[in-house]
Amino acid sequence: MTTTDLVIIGAGPAGMAAAVEARAAGLSVLVLDEAPAPGGQIYRGVEAANAARRTILGKDYVHGADLVAAFRACGATYKSGATVWNVSPEKVVDYSVGTGSLQVEAGAVLVATGAVERATPMKGWLLPGVTTAGAVQILLKASGVIEPDVVFVGSGPLLWLIASQMVAAGAPPKAIVETVPKGRTLAAAKHLPKALAASAYLAKGLQMMRAVKQAGVPIHRGAEGVAIEGESHVEAVTFTADGARQRIPTRHVALHQGVVPNQQVTRLLVCEHRYDESQRAFAPVVDADGATSVAGIYVAGDGAGIGGAKAAALAGRLAAMAIAARAGKAVSDAERTKVRTALDKDRAIRPLLEALYAPSAEALAPADDVVVCRCEEVTAGDVRAAARLGAPGPNQVKSYLRAGMGPCQGRVCGLVVAEIIAATRGQSVADVGYYRIRPPLKPLPLAELAALDAPVAAE
The missing domain is CATH 1.10.10.1100 (BFD-like [2Fe-2S]-binding domain)
Incomplete structure (x- = not known):
């Protein structure tokens, strides 16, 4: 079994930024990532994206190329296609690389597994032709493929981002059926003064909405009673809006009710968790540096609470600084304060977004x-x-x-x-409460488990 100062699970913004920071402090770092290349969901495929795709996906996406380049150059050991299936409180990490499983013992483990889209169960949601909104964006980022004739159903900033990217690609969605209840905007307005500290996000959001509207995409607000029709495939979306029942024929529906922290690893480790009423989701309890209730286990990024890509990178840096300081490395207190101040400013938008885009009652x-x-x-x-x-x-x-x-x-x-x-x-x-999670975190061949040299703790 190999050893390293720090194992980072995930190579999205938090994981990459943490790796760069930890290597600068002199730590040995192993990054385990399920994807074929670094970037996470937000920067998926950024290294391979051509100029046209980068223009479509926007400057925030292109910014990820700089972070990926810094990560590639920092000296961390990066293993792509590595599926972590067990982590013990003793900081032993088991991971599969396709040809077999390996173990590594770490001085500290940083969980940077990000978020998952909230499920939106409704009539017809299992029909072929129904995906999440995130899946539509994956096609665009990874392959440059645009889902035709798509109707977006739900709410949240990601929905508007993907719709605006489709407009930029010259293939706007067929319609947006937004489930934000009437009166929610007014109720969320109390958070606007604080959100002004992150005014760039407000400007970006308004710009995205304006682009979608100017493209002539029909927008149905306050939708209720949403159902997906079809026998062997999606045929239409029906809903009530403006006091009338409406029906949009389509072969493709993309559902979205926001994203929530991916808590599988921290649940496996029996870290303390909290229920966040504003995000209607559980998240691990962490301190200002991302440390959990289990010694040596840290979380950075959306896995500790939804904050977005910029906040994730800043949180990754803070966690790496704390881990380095714990390992006896020199860390600048002034730099830590600077990063923490920037993180607080970036998160100022979250109360407004969470109040406005809380999941609909029907989704819950x-x-x-x-x-x-x-x-x-x-x-x-x-x-x-x-x-x-x-x-x-x-x-x-x-x-x-x-x-x-x-x-x-x-x-x-x-x-x-x-x-x-x-x-x-x-x-x-x-x-x-929530499910107890046990290993393996992902499906694993029994032969691969049997071939391990060392025993695996079950709890």
């Missing part, structure tokens, strides 16, 4: 006949019935129904299952 409480756990085909009604029978939380529902036991290990269904149980039992989501 799907109808009884809607499947919420795709892996095991468990419906919302099944979960409600289990809660009424006495299941106090997701782990008991898992025992009853197998919800959360499929390949995704609850990444898709976890939050909505917790919401359904909480509503049925009249409790808070924080009290209901």
Whole structure:
């Protein structure tokens, strides 16, 4: 088993920035990344993107090329296509590289696994032709492919960003069906004064919306009762807006209700977690440097709470500085203060965005006949019935129904299952809790597990 000062899981903005900072401080660094190249979701494919694609995706995307270049040059050991499937509290990391699994022991582990899109269970969401909005952007970033005839359904800044990028590519979406309830904008306005500290984000958001409107994309606001029609494939989206039932024929629907922290690794490590009411999601409890309740385990970026790419990079730097200082390396207090001030300023926009784009009530409480756990085909009604029978939380529902036991290990269904149980039992989501996560974090061949030289701790 090899050893290193720092293992970083993920090569998005937080992971790359942390690697650069840690190497500058003199630490040995191993970065494990599932993707074929660094960048994470936000900077996916930036190294290979041609001039036309960079123009379409915008200057914020292009900025990622500088970070990737700095990461490539910093001297960290980078392993692409590496799937981390176990991490122990003793900071032993197990990862698969396709041909087998390896182990590494670290002085510290930085979890920089980012966010996942919130699931949006509704009638018809399992039909071929339905994806997340993020999947539409992956096609554009990775392959330059534009999803034709797409109707966006949901809400959030990412939805508007992708729609504006499609406009820039000359292939605007067919329509946007926005589920932000009427009156939400006025309620969120109280956060505007603080958000002005990050006015560049406000300007960018207005610019994106203006571009989509000027392209003639129909925008339906305050949509309710959204359903996707079709037999063997998507045929239409139906919804109620402006007091009337409406129907948009389409073969492609992209759903989005924001993104939430990817908490699988920190749950595996039994780190302390909190339920964030504003983000309607769980996140690990971390201090100002990203340290969790488990010694030597840090989290930076959206995995500790949604903040965006710039905030993720700043948080990655802070975590690396703290890890370096803990290892006895010289770290500038003035630089740490400077980075922390910049991070606080960048995060000033978050209360406004979270109040405005909180998930819709329908996304949190799907109808009884809607499947919420795709892996095991468990419906919302099944979960409600289990809660009424006495299941106090997701782990008991898992025992009853197998919800959360499929390949995704609850990444898709976890939050909505917790919401359904909480509503049925009249409790808070924080009290209901979340799934216990066990290794392997991702599907792993038994032969690969058996071939390991060292035993793997199960808990």
